[in-house]
Amino acid sequence: MEEKVNKAMLKLSEWVVRWRIPIITIVAILTVILGYYATKIKVDADIINSLPNTDPAAKLYKEIGKKYQGNTTAMLLLKTDNVFRTDVLEDIRDITDSLMTLNAITHVTSLTNVIDIHTTEWGMEVGRLVDEYNLPQTPEDLKKLRDKVFSKDMYHGVIVSDDSTITAIIATYSPDYHEDSISLAIKKIISKIHLRHHEKLYYAGMPFMALDSSQIIFNDLKFLLPITALIIIIILALGFHSVRGVVLPLLNVGIAIVWTLGLMVLTGHKLTMISDTIPGILLALGSAYTIHVLNRLNEIDLGDRQKALVRAMAFITIPVFLAYITTAFGFMSFIVGSYLTMIRDYGIFTAVGITFSFLLAIIFTPALISTVSGYRKKTAKRPQETKFVNKVLIPLSVRITKHPKRIITVWVAFALIMGIGIFFIKRQVDMAKYFHKGSPSRVGEELIDNELGGASPIYMVFDGDVQDPAFLQKMFDTEKFMKEHSPYVSHTFSVADLIAQMNEAMGEGYRIPNDRAKIEQLWMMIEGEDIMDQLVNYDLNEAVIQARFSTVDSKAYDGFVKLMNNYIKQNSTDKIKMRITGLPQIYVHLDRSLLTSQFSSLGIAIILMLIIVSLTLWSLQSGLMAMVPLLITIIISYGFMGYVGIPLNVATVLVASITLGVGIDYAVHIVSHYRAYRQSGLGVMDALKETIRTSGNAIFINLVAVAAGFFIFIFSNLVPLNQFAILMSLSMLVAGLSAVTLLPAIIYLVETKNQKNTEQ
């Protein structure tokens, strides 16, 4: 089988050889420049940033964060046998003090500094729950404090767990500082504190989760990338038995990685939990292009090696381009198909990286080979008939041509059974589940969810005249509604609560006074309190209910969002307008975006692939045939997700389109080889046998390399990447297997039918 040499391609490769020195120089300069930027790559693990800035929920969330001095709250949890001990209180006080000294922290709320409005037999006390200058010492005083804490919803189950073993110190971040640097500063300052009672300390809340995932993302890059490289080196060494065969593909991909990361920095992008897989993926996928080029070069027996190179390049450029463009389109389907910036950016930069790998393979590789005269002197004998070919592929091809229907039936039945699993797929967007069980972030999060009313903030904004009794009454009622109607809201807080408490202290009961003058005068007692900045705006025409949500279950989020949206619709008036945002709202948006991202990127990928493949093979029928094994692969992978309980998340949502983009190459290989054999005069059956024998081997080697590249992420410390690793490896395996079994069977059936039709 010999391809015709394309004249334009011949010219291109001659041009490359002629301009080899400038090409190498430009590549080197670009690598130095972009390499400089690449070292400055930063990580952004904040899930909220994966929604576009125009998203209403994310926008309101960020807006409230700015207005009410940071809605980014971190929680430090102290776990001990009993919180109500003087030494523990001293520790809480020390931690609170230390946190307060950080400029980047606007507020700290803890047992030792929380505001307390208390009614006593002789009057009221607006002050602190605990007098930090005079901490309770005696058992009676400590018991008194305990009783006080358990008498108010504001405290128990919020800053002290119901069993008195955990207490939370809540720190609000200033939006003027970088979140990770604040979290690091907290860890640093807290590490210096000697805990008197040896309490166990946990860091929880979104900022610490983001910090943890940032660190994991960096560590993953540091440890997993070399392992991936090593595996690729082994595969290359086994495949080529030459230094050049290892060095060149690796060099190209290395440059492509440096360029891609450098470009990310230059365009102001950061690494996310999914884009940290880009270097690994480029290693696995991008090296294939250079391998193709080298393979072809090895095959050409010409005395003049430079001529051989030009010829090889002329042959290989178009097939490599096709392999490249399908893969790139697979990734590009995320650009148009995804609402989430995280996924869109992933699509952009993987496609860019793949493009770099491709361009380097067809331009830089020949330039380099011709410069350093790195042609191989002796052509290695290609292992034409391996054990794998003899023992597996040849018997397989015989079986396929004998029982095509049976093979199709088996695949279809398998796909149907697996397909049922799709209905069991769960979606998951909450960050806590990204960490392995038992990791500090996850433990901290579970403690908060189970013992301290949850860490997912909710903000409900009321617009109107804040000091109007009707306005405060509406806030008061809304809080009650939230607590009564959602089992996951156990704690709410607003200025209405403070007013009601003071009204009670003035002797008129725990309610909103219906006299505006009373509200205005009570206001003086709390004005200037730190907490007020978080509750009302300066002009007193906006007030916020702060609440926390104590589960991270998608369904619960969804239910709550619907409940509140409905409530807002029914209760908003011209005078009192309401809006709500918070992690449940953000998560619901993420969740929906995940679904739409999945459907639209997959849809776009399927259409793009079909177009490219049909154009390549110049036949819609062939295009459709090539698509079948991939669709079956995707069904099987998704069914697998449902059966084993791998959820759809930011990483697994990528699997389908990547599978299409990478796996389609196998199908194209089979179909085009088959047609070439047919054109060279072989019958259907013989052409298929030859196709399976030759392509099967190539596909097998490629899929092992690619699957291995993906599988490395099983060692990541982020759960979604582990799941991504499993699914991608499985998908590649199934894609390869279906390409060499199912596709030939389909071809056989279609072709024999066509033949019969023409004979008739």
Added chain:
Amino acid sequence: MKAKHILLILVAFVFSFNTKAQTAQQILDKVDQLTSAPQDAKQTIRMTLTDRNGHEQVRTAIIWQKDKNKRLIKFTSPAAYKGIGFLSLPNDVMYVYMPAYGKERRIASSVKNQKFAGTDLTYEDLQAKSYKNKYNAKLLSKDADKFVLELTPKERSQYSKAILTVNKDYLPVQVEFYNRGNKKAKVLTFNFVKSGNYWYAKTMTAKDLKTKHSTKMEVLSTKFDTGLSDDIFSVRFMKQ
């Protein structure tokens, strides 16, 4: 003779060792004497509160003060706060009166680091205690027109230290308060003027460096030693 010389030198030596400490304490004594000389005072004041965005709020009040530990503040404006009274009596007894409720309530003022009525002054700042009672002093520097003292609180305080600048007339010019993390947290600046025999702070500005909120207190009028009756420092008078 010889022995006497030696003794003199020794005495001089010991004194030179102690002058700094003594001078700091002496300076503080003089400051206390000057700033708390009157027996009683009645002042009308204007408080201007400015937040980090430059928004201003103005409040006026009348303050009666007697014996360093009795104080009544009655707000006269804005309209919403008119008539609100705060009465502080010895032993941390404090009452608030709200005309809208028509009744007084006793409130705890034991929490010293709590801000007073939206200002940048805490109850600790407002405590009528003298500097000498609150702080140990160390002289950091002195030159022709000012002394700089480092004050460290005697009791547990919201501050780790304060740097007090005193002019040559022994009047405070500025106090910089440092929080427990030893970062400068709040700056008070004073402008003292003399009325009759007494010096008083005509204006005082408190700026919270973290929240960037500031409070300016101006004395609009003042009367000293008018022999204020104890009846003024009563709930009954506060409610009038």
